[in-house]
């Protein structure tokens with residue numbers, strides 16, 4: 713190998729490594745609230761962000777809905793909130809943050825290069841107290857979809873260069889009993905936009921402009937109960 717060729721290879725490696733890093737760098741999670749700084753309107757970041765790192769493997773979906781294989785992450789919201797933000801990126805971006813829930817599925821598959829075109833929903837149940845949360849209670853609960861998102865331009869592109877990652881914000885609607893952000897059990901539904909298998913690592917974040925003391929984010933009801941009954 714001649715010297716020039718070696719240098720070119722080295723440059724290519726550096727370029728690809730940088731490209732991958734920049735492709736997966738998450739920006740601050742902004743709320744829908746803005747404040748005026750001089751003549752500019754600037755979005756105010758959420759102050760409470762909980763991160764969940766997971767891995768979805770084909771054939772382990774929780775439900776097939778409208779032909780899509782849906783996976784759920786349960787969410788306990790401990791206080792009344794004005795707005796909730798949810799975003800998801802696949803493959804999981806590496807982040808430095810407080811409040812990271814790392815699932816065992818993620819730990820076991822963190823080397824995986826698989827990723828999927830995310831599609832997310834935020835759903836609220838008719839369960840409003842911790843005491844009502846059980847496998848059976850959740851199986852019989854009714855769920856109302858508050859918001860959904862497929863692709864968001866606010867999210868980093870996937871390693872293939874496509875804007876396929878998801879972000880949603882939902883503001884509480886106090887005029888609608890089904891649409892207000894009360895204390896209660898919620899879930900983040902996720903699937904892949906195209907009908908097919910969901911496979912790969914992901915990072916999901918739940919965010920609020922008010923503190924969520926005792927928030928819970930878990931793949932299963934038993935893990936959620938362990939978290940919120942600590």
Ligand SMILES: [Ca+2]
Nearest residue numbers: 829830862876
């Ligand atoms: Ca998508």
